[in-house]
Amino acid sequence: MATLELSTQFGELHSGTSNDESHADSPTFDIPFIRPNPPSLRSLGPDLARIEASGVFTNYGPTNTRFERTLENDMFGGRGSCLTVCNATIGLMMAIRYVVDRAEAQRASTHRNVHGRRYALMPSFTFAAAAHAADWVGLTPLFCDIDENDWAASAAAEDSLIRQYGSEIAVIVPYATFGNNIDLRRYERIAAETGIPVVVDAAASLGSLELFGEAFGASFPFPIVFSMHATKTFSTGEGGVIYSTDRTAISDLRTMGNFGFGEPRSATMPGLNSKISEVSALLALTRLKDFDGVVGHRERLAILYRSMLPGWGFQRMNGLRCAYQFMPVLPPGMVAMPRDEIVASLKIRGIGAACYFAPHVAEQPFFRNRAVCGDLAVTERVSKSIIALPLWDGMTGEMVKIVCQTLLEICGLDASPTLVPSSLATIPSMNSALAQLDSFSDRVIPLMETAT
Known part of the structure; x- marks a missing residue:
């Protein structure tokens, strides 16, 4: 894996070899799954x-x-x-x-x-x-x-x-x-x-x-x-x-x-x-x-994830904007490594990940005999393979790149660097699309009303 270095407000992130044994004592990165950021x-x-x-x-x-x-x-x-x-x-x-x-x-x-x-x-x-x-x-x-x-x-x-x-x-x-x-x-x-x-x-x-x-x-x-x-x-x-x-x-x-x-x-x-x-x-x-800015930043990170993991399964987004809590993904079919091993390998390298929702609720001990279930075929399939990747307020585009390249390497997939914008600010958000729509409406609708 190519050497990457990144200085952030959260400390130094360095990458070295991808050999698991070399990571055992000192994780390569420090990218937690979630870093809560309530007001100070x-x-x-x-x-x-x-x-x-x-x-x-x-x-x-x-x-x-x-x-x-x-x-x-x-x-x-x-x-x-x-x-x-x-x-x-x-x-x-x-x-x-x-x-x-x-x-x-x-x-x-x-x-x-x-x-x-x-x-x-x-x-x-x-x-x-x-x-x-x-x-x-x-x-x-x-x-x-x-x-x-x-x-x-x-x-x-x-x-x-x-x-x-x-x-x-x-x-x-x-x-x-x-x-x-x-x-x-x-x-x-x-x-x-x-x-x-x-x-x-x-x-x-x-x-x-x-x-x-x-x-x-x-x-x-x-x-x-x-x-x-x-x-x-x-x-x-x-x-x-x-x-x-x-x-x-x-x-x-x-x-x-x-x-x-x-x-x-x-x-x-x-x-x-x-x-x-x-x-x-x-x-x-x-x-x-500052909440609109927070959601907009997370949205740009999500867009970057989608661009860097082609062929992976992503949730279809409905509506104009999603207040992303993390980035859930499904590995492509050619990945043979079990999901839990992937998550564990990310953790060894200092990258947090989770399995939401696994087990799904009907599988959990308290509800097994207290609930009634319809057919849950899709639920079972998604729950068995889903991986939740980190996405939080202070996360940078470079961190997303590190997560994606490390994930691809672990899964034995092509992890060659992907061309990404040098700044998240260059990635358009749905907010900007909405602003353009509002601007268009402000200019065009009055003209239409005048014409009629």
Whole structure:
């Protein structure tokens, strides 16, 4: 392997020989899988002092309210409401409980059968949090297969299970896989046709944009749950957000998140404590300030990965922009080395990688006897071979090049240097495409209106 040297703010990266034994004592590189980058507390001294002086540290305080309003307006265009939660798993639990209870109350009011609804339909190719949330609410996960292109729930698989289980399905919990956009209009249609409510697990999708530049879920009437965990692109340390255009639903969820307390201070609905602290809200508010730049940088890294690994399997991107958390790839068919050996070999060389999602949820011990599964052929195939490569805020294009060339060498593939831009700034992002579209619209649409 050709010698490469790179000085970065994270230290020196050097490459030497590719012999595994020479790497055993001293890894060649220092490129972790994820390097969390929440806002620096040290830079927020005056703001922290103001919180301390106010005497308000939690209970939907003023900093929390300011973050919710800013997120509603700046990211979602003022179309709906946001509610912060202590983490996305609690957010999923609350949202599932809320929509299921509301749907059952509506059926009861029309004297329809409300008994026997016990399944939460979701993909098995997801993080375990969604299945745990359903289990905590008293529902049985009903796992469906995924689409072979975008790795989200397969429409055909969902439709088949809906036909099979019908009124036994209490809620549908689609997953916006790895921050990618999914077809939310389809779920609106399903809900209208079947009466089954929807809660979207969009843990990594805060910052993703739909086809015409609208924030993912900005027009969706059911709860969408986003994560602000340290490992996510919208990194604050810990926390989550529930969003919906149904302002009544968000208001009710706010009550649920404060022990179900109504007025007077007495439980009026199911409740728990899901509130975040004012310090967490401050971190989230600060993260918003540079977030578009963060997502744009990650997007350029993702484009570079795709250009440097021709023939590898990549997730089909839907919409205009994805808030990439990492770069998931599938090795080409000619690679004989088992996936776990590839990941281990990368680690020996000092390059972090992971296997999301392997095992998929239906394979995990707790859920093997607590869930019902449809056919999971695509899920099994993707889960057995997928590799998640590093992608984080401070990562450089040169680091991506090192990761790709090292990966190709490990797999016995051609790792000759690929012509890449000298600067990530020369790689166009979807943001720039959107800006050009806006500029075109501003110039052309008025002319069209004048002509008519």
